[in-house]
Amino acid sequence: MLAVENLKVHFDVKNNRGVKTKLRAVDGVSLHLKKGEAYGIVGESGSGKSTIGKAVLNLAPKTEGKIEIDGRDITMTNRANEAWLRQNAQIVFQDPHSALNPRMTIMRSVAEPIIVHTKTRGHDLRRRVEELLDIVGLSKQFIYRYPHELSGGQKQRVCIARAIALEPSLLILDEPTSALDVSVQSQILEFLASLQRDLNLTYLFISHNLSVVRYLCQRVGVMYLGNIIEEGTTKTVFEHPQHPYTKALLGAIPYPGATQPQSAPPLIGDIPSPVDLPVGCRFHTRCPVKVANLCDRLAPEHHHQTLGWASCHLLDPDLDKVGGKPE
């Protein structure tokens, strides 16, 4: 359904001395989503997870790589691809408060994709917008309201209505719940899950909230500094994490009560700058179990397990032969 091959998104930035350097936001990511699947991408802020979503929708410039949706190669950004892409893939943004034009009524916001891509106007358009609002669970009394008259959850529903207006097959959800109140979050999540079943949508769900991903997604990819470092079914990744980074992330989920069920050592320091990437394994600067003279030299390969893979030298069965010792 969605196939991303070796996607790279590099931005030209100037450092404080005015020298041009590359910011590698996404650096060689491959994704394969099946029809009707919900795939979650998790990672810290700055890991490049939002950039993937934007690059798929051509909202961020692709440096390298190939993107296919429904078997159609949309890597080239020509007019035909563009029009096709806009109707078949849509995005829901993180902050519903700023994702709606404050000067447009809900009617106009939701109707905009229909106006842009079809010839539906007047009464039919009005009916279609009412239908869409009904699907997302909003009564039609909202139709002539302005965004500032709506709550966060209602605004996010409007954004979802706008995103599904053209019946896309792929929906990219860029942290759709993290700007909402906790009680509203669960409503939106339940709604997203039922929407996926009803419309047979494929979700690319981007989030830093592991519990949310666990609830909604069948498969998950863990991202660190522009790379996916572990991928697998949600069950495998959450119950048997392989990569030390995944372990640390899962260990950082707060649980009620004093005892944490997982006892991975917490991560030290911040994520390194994507302008100045570490040599070797990108995680070695913060890794609690790094192998001296190996992790800071060689990038690890993907080591496949039954239901997923992770890229870490410690998973290499031939670790002794490669050299180096655990610290």
Added chain:
Amino acid sequence: MVGSTNQRTNLATVMLIQDSNADHVSESFADRHASTYRTLRLYARTFRRNTSAMFGLAIVVVFLVVAAIGPWIVPFPEDATGAVHLDIKLQPPDSTHWFGTDEVGNDIFTRVVLGTRTTLQIACIVTGVAMLIGVPLGMIAGLVGGWVQEAIMRVTDVFLSVPGLVLAIAIVGALGPGIVNAMLALSLVWWPGYVRLVQAKTLALKNEIYVQAAYSIGASKLRIVFIHILPNCTSPIIVKASMDMGMAILGAASLGFLGLGAQPPFPEWGAMISIARTYLPDWWWYSFFPGLAISLTVLGFNLLGDGLRDILDPKHRD
């Protein structure tokens, strides 16, 4: 694409079910714009509570009314077109000549009232032309970026670095004095402020998520400019325009005072003061009343602009 067809059928079914029980009551205009009415009422309420803004609005309204009906209420209309009554020159204010008379016996009240229309005309045209030049340039600079932006902004900076009035004097000096040339000169020095304002606002709006959302929907560039960016720029433009009306009046009066604007006997406040200043302080009323008119209009527009800023500033909304 088999799955996709399947999905479409699903959605169609969902919609069919809704169709059958959806009732489409046609609403009135008032229903459809209820939210707009609410917003406007809120604005009106906020504005009414603001005493100084109401004072400014009152002044502006009075001057607008005076400008509109001036020619029919003045007692001596011929005094604005060069009549001479030397027998009653420089009379102090009394019941016939409320503001006194000038050095050729013309009624100053008549001339001040008729000058209102000229002044407001100048203010509107100068601000309007400045907006027409400045807003598109600012928007182009903000949206296109690159060397286009550099070029527009550097030219703007050059204009901004020279004091506006000095530049206007130079332009009128070159074109020759007269009211049309004065307006032209003021318009030419007035637009850079709008470029700055609109460019900054456009740069900020360009990165708004709803503009990104519009791109992701597939909206064209034109659509994004006119539907998403321009309407969200209007508040600061309106506020600046109402402030600038006052400043343009002052600018026009200054040019008139220097003898570069309207030429006597055309009733223009600045030009009147220019002649009247030689009669100070003994014949104070000659310069006092045109001066009062200038001060009041400028004050009125400034207070109005302040009030508008209070209600249109998005930070005060929600």
